[in-house]
Amino acid sequence: MATFYGSRNKTMERHVLLRDIDVPNIREIDVYLANDGYAAWKKALTTMKPDDVISVVKDSGLRGRGGAGFPAGVKWSFIPKDVFPKYVVVNGDESEAGTFKDHQLIDCNPHQVIEGTLLACYAVQANTAYIYLRGEFYEPAQTLQKAIDEAYARGLIGKNVLGSGFDVDVYIHLGAGAYICGEETALLSSLEGQLGQPRLRPPFPAQQGLYAKPTVVNNVETLANVPPIVLHGAQWYRQFGTEKSPGTKIFCVSGCVNRPGNYELPLGQYTIRELIEMAGGALQGRAVKGVLPAGSSAPILPASALDTKLDYESLQAAGSILGSASFVILDESVDIVWAARKMVRFFKHESCGKCTPCREGTHWALQLYNKLLSGYGTLDDVNMIGEVAAQMSGKCFCLLGEFATSPMLSTLKHFRAEYEAFVRAHSGGLRNGYDDELIREHVIDPAGNLIAGAVGQKRH
Amino acid sequence: MLREKRAQDIEKVLAKYPPERRRSAVMPLLYIAQEEYGYCTPEAIREVAEIIGCDPTEVKSIVGFYTMFYEQPVGKYVIDVCDDLPCALRGADRFVSHCEKKLGIRVGETTPDGKFTLNTVMCIAACDRAPVLQINKQYRYALDEQTFDRMIDELP
Numbered sequence: 023m024a025t026f027y028g029s030r031n032k033t034m035e036r037h038v039l040l041r042d043i044d045v046p047n048i049r050e051i052d053v054y055l056a057n058d059g060y061a062a063w064k065k066a067l068t069t070m071k072p073d074d075v076i077s078v079v080k081d082s083g084l085r086g087r088g089g090a091g092f093p094a095g096v097k098w099s100f101i102p103k104d105v106f107p108k109y110v111v112v113n114g115d116e117s118e119a120g121t122f123k124d125h126q127l128i129d130c131n132p133h134q135v136i137e138g139t140l141l142a143c144y145a146v147q148a149n150t151a152y153i154y155l156r157g158e159f160y161e162p163a164q165t166l167q168k169a170i171d172e173a174y175a176r177g178l179i180g181k182n183v184l185g186s187g188f189d190v191d192v193y194i195h196l197g198a199g200a201y202i203c204g205e206e207t208a209l210l211s212s213l214e215g216q217l218g219q220p221r222l223r224p225p226f227p228a229q230q231g232l233y234a235k236p237t238v239v240n241n242v243e244t245l246a247n248v249p250p251i252v253l254h255g256a257q258w259y260r261q262f263g264t265e266k267s268p269g270t271k272i273f274c275v276s277g278c279v280n281r282p283g284n285y286e287l288p289l290g291q292y293t294i295r296e297l298i299e300m301a302g303g304a305l306q307g308r309a310v311k312g313v314l315p316a317g318s319s320a321p322i323l324p325a326s327a328l329d330t331k332l333d334y335e336s337l338q339a340a341g342s343i344l345g346s347a348s349f350v351i352l353d354e355s356v357d358i359v360w361a362a363r364k365m366v367r368f369f370k371h372e373s374c375g376k377c378t379p380c381r382e383g384t385h386w387a388l389q390l391y392n393k394l395l396s397g398y399g400t401l402d403d404v405n406m407i408g409e410v411a412a413q414m415s416g417k418c419f420c421l422l423g424e425f426a427t428s429p430m431l432s433t434l435k436h437f438r439a440e441y442e443a444f445v446r447a448h449s450g451g452l453r454n455g456y457d458d459e460l461i462r463e464h465v466i467d468p469a470g471n472l473i474a475g476a477v478g479q480k481r482h
Numbered sequence: 483m484l485r486e487k488r489a490q491d492i493e494k495v496l497a498k499y500p501p502e503r504r505r506s507a508v509m510p511l512l513y514i515a516q517e518e519y520g521y522c523t524p525e526a527i528r529e530v531a532e533i534i535g536c537d538p539t540e541v542k543s544i545v546g547f548y549t550m551f552y553e554q555p556v557g558k559y560v561i562d563v564c565d566d567l568p569c570a571l572r573g574a575d576r577f578v579s580h581c582e583k584k585l586g587i588r589v590g591e592t593t594p595d596g597k598f599t600l601n602t603v604m605c606i607a608a609c610d611r612a613p614v615l616q617i618n619k620q621y622r623y624a625l626d627e628q629t630f631d632r633m634i635d636e637l638p
């Protein structure tokens with residue numbers, strides 16, 4: 023199997039989530055079963071009431087790992103008891119730039135994801151779970167389907183599981199390439215066969231989710247935490263992490279480091295600087311210029327914030343978010359204007375087009391960055407970027423539009439001098455090495471001339 | 483006709499969703515149609531619409547919304563190279579330029595013999611193993627110019 027991971031360093035004595043690092047072949051059901059696998063599932067079905075499962079998850083303080091950090095047990099307790107059917111939907115869209123933790127969980131420890139899903143189903147009394155995976159997870163989906171089939175064959179999924187009288191089915195649904203489908207209401211629309219565009223909230227999915235029925239939506243990693251919590255208890259779980267950010271979390275480290283990869287750590291114990299050191303330090307011993315703690319969606323933090331602790335509260339206090347904990351490291355050789363343009367391009371590409379501020383704002387912002395990068399930018403354009411972002415802020419239908427402003431506003435905030443130096447150094451069409459990218463993206467022609475419509479005017 | 487050729491697969495897909503929610507099957511059915519026809523042809527769209535019981539224009543709008551459904555014919559091998567920020571910090575742009583040179587086409591184009599289509603894509607959740615690409619949805623990790631060339635030369 024071609025599943026080779028960038029870094030599989032042991033960051034914990036015993037991992038709670040990335041157990042594949044400690045236990046070879048835990049993706050096989052027999053190995054999983056021999057290592058406490060499905061023990062929590064059996065425990066819940068034979069000795070716990072559904073509400074007991076909700077309680078232990080609530081007490082553990084487990085917070086959603088998909089970005090928003092909402093307490094999972096509390097979310098489950100919102101599900102009405104008297105409405106049927108109900109659904110559990112697992113969010114495996116994993117499309118935030120720099121995020122690859124759910125990918126490793128599914129590839130290497132799929133049964134723990136399934137077991138967590140089953141426990142969520144039992145807790146809220148849902149008989150059906152859909153695991154929504156991004157379309158590019160075609161291969162991981164095969165691994166996961168094989169694991170689901172094995173669990174069916176062992177009587178761990180299906181009718182009257184282990185004689186408990188509880189019926190449950192688990193299905194995989196593949197997306198087809200759209201970041202917005204990671205947003206939970208867009209995901210539900212996509213799963214219903216509609217365009218993957220966000221819906222108004224309220225009603226929240228807990229009231230009217232899939233097919234307008236009560237629905238729990240949780241991230242893959244969130245649910246992978248549930249089996250150990252149910253098996254060992256909330257107190258055991260709370261030995262890791264802090265009061266407000268309990269447990270362990272997978273940190274995805276990418277960009278300018280020597281050993282990019284997934285690092286599972288107790289929340290709040292280490293700093294960003296220590297995380298970078300674990301990942302082998304910056305490439306070629308260079309200094310770190312900035313860090314994106316949650317991919318393109320999180321405000322960039324400058325090097326002065328490297329001693330920030332890795333938990334929800336500390337990152338917020340430092341002016342960013344923990345989000346999905348996808349740490350993209352930028353070293354001193356990286357051009358901030360170029361990096362910001364990459365992120366803005368992402369949001370322009372992924373804007374679903376439903377609302378005007380995001381659809382138009384990301385379009386115009388990218389044009390401004392195109393102008394800067396192709397060597398025709400002015401200081402007015404730099405100011406205009408800030409203005410476009412400010413115009414979008416607070417006016418978009420969903421958070422994607424809000425996220426889109428963060429690379430613009432945060433790089434301007436911390437690195438404005440670099441923007442100005444960039445403009446001074448690249449005037450009159452003078453460029454420094456971005457020609458290939460700009461030609462590829464139809465900003466300039468092979469002779470180096472601007473293509474009409476690529477900057478400053480709408481093309482379609 | 484999809485319904486005859488892929489009857490079993492279609493049944494399997496439909497069985498995942500409540501009978502009155504057939505529309506949920508639109509994406510998996512489009513994948514099946516694409517496997518059969520190479521891309522989402524007007525014929526494929528009509529058939530999928532018929533199976534789930536909705537208007538073909540609605541299915542067409544779904545096809546247009548998602549990047550993994552093709553509205554035009556594509557090469558035998560579709561190569562999607564990630565050039566999003568985390569990969570670009572590790573040389574993805576230079577790598578894409580090399581892919582263009584090796585295949586003799588620009589991003590977005592198909593080789594004249596119809597063998598390869600080259601695209602760039604946003605993050606595909608494998609940034610720890612950059613440069614990374616998918617070829618017909620199969621990951622190829624930690625590539626360099628030599629391994630890319632070898633992969634291309636060895637494909638039938």
Ligand SMILES: Cc1cc2nc3c(=O)[nH]c(=O)nc-3n(C[C@H](O)[C@H](O)[C@H](O)COP(=O)(O)O)c2cc1C
Pocket residue numbers: 085086087088089090091092094113114115116117118201202203204205206207239240241242244245420421422
């Ligand atoms: C634009 C956007 C993209 C998102 N992408 C993802 C994603 O890929 N995976 C994910 O689990 N949550 C994603 N979320 C968060 C989900 O909306 C939702 O909060 C989450 O799935 C809830 O699960 P959790 O409580 O377990 O984190 C995204 C949110 C937004 C606004």
Ligand code: SF4
Pocket residue numbers: 202220372373374375376377378380381418419420421422423424
């Ligand atoms: S903010 Fe962007 S992604 Fe969200 S609904 Fe509006 S256009 Fe769509």
Ligand code: FES
Pocket residue numbers: 119120121564565566567568569570604605606607608609610612614
């Ligand atoms: S940026 Fe290329 S896989 Fe994530």
